[in-house]
Amino acid sequence: MHLDHSPHGPAALSADARRPDGSRRALRVGLGGPVGSGKTATVAALCRALRDRLSLAVVTNDIYTREDAEFLLREAVLPPERITAVETGACPHTAIRDDISANLEAVEDLEDEVGPLDLILVESGGDNLTATFSKGLVDAQIFVIDVAGGDDIPRKGGPGVTTADLLVVNKTDLAPYVGSDLARMAADAKAQRAGLPVVFQSLRSESGVADVAGWVRARLAAWTA
């Protein structure tokens, strides 16, 4: 939608690539996935890995509390003015897919108030396997599952697992303890995703979030090209 791009035009509508003043807006990456799979931990690790080179901000969608935002604040991964919490009225997937108004407002306000920004990470409240982000809100989405939630999740599929731009299988360090078969998860994910990338990671390991950070950098390079 490109209704008005004059410097004093009204705010953008949704996925407009340019801000009202004509400058390119930040790349928006959504992180979704089941409760406790490691979305906030991945966001925190991404901030630490990318903040020296890039101007970042985070939007959290907590379901009931402000825990995710507070965790990020406590860990001081970014200055507080770069972290915004959106309230979702008991329905986390509605706020990222069916009615994205509050999240759009949050990303635009961040860009206005602390911008210019290169990258905004939007974390969804923990939800089910059907939760995906609207293309009106984010440019790319990461679906985070973990090995402890059951190694049959990639086989079950669902929109998050099959269509996310990146599937992250987190907590691989726990696989031996919960009896998850990583090779099987990898094969199932490959079969479900028609060539889309999959990363297996443990945030407790040395390499941590490196692969996901590399993927984000590549998306950013494509966005700004």
Place this chain on the structure above:
Amino acid sequence: MTRAALLVLADGRFPAGGHAHSGGAEAAVKAGRITGAADLEAFCRGRLHTAGLVAAALAAAAAAGADPAGLDVAADARTPSPALRTTSRRLGRQLMRAARATWPDGELDAVARRFPKGAHQPVVLGLAARAAGLGPTDAAYCAVYESVGGPATAVVRLLSLDPFEATAVLARLAPELDRVADRAVTSATAVRTEGVDVLPAASAPLLEIGAEVHAAWPVRLFAS
């Protein structure tokens, strides 16, 4: 002008941010004032005749072409709770985005530019109705329906209330919605000659107090 546009605007799925708000129902549930369908009906009736009536009159006046800035001031004056004023502007901003994307319109753009952080929601609702080719009565109906539909949906989630019971509450209130919409349109029509002071200023002190208390909770499901 198309009648079906009214259905688009009034649809609870119209993506204007309302789903995250309970219209005061979360505070009332927590305080034990809503425990089932009968209380929900009483709560909705109270909201309809106070906040609902005021919102409907503002929306109808905006749809009739009254000056949005004047109506916005009138809305401020009729909303004592700062938390509710913030909520109303936030929802107004969200509705503005959805309306501009749905019914591109120069008047909407102008108000969006003038109120970058949002005009009051009922005012934007009236302008959205106008942009959709609808009239003051339609705008008033959207507002009165919203004033009871929002809490009813929220209570289904908050109390796991049977959704059929919640919908039956709305159906029972329908004749009252008609009457309140009528009153709202009558006063909105008088704005042209008598100014915004003629608009109703019914208030619900418990809703206002509840909104302030709710805004201070550290943990809650709904934004308001």
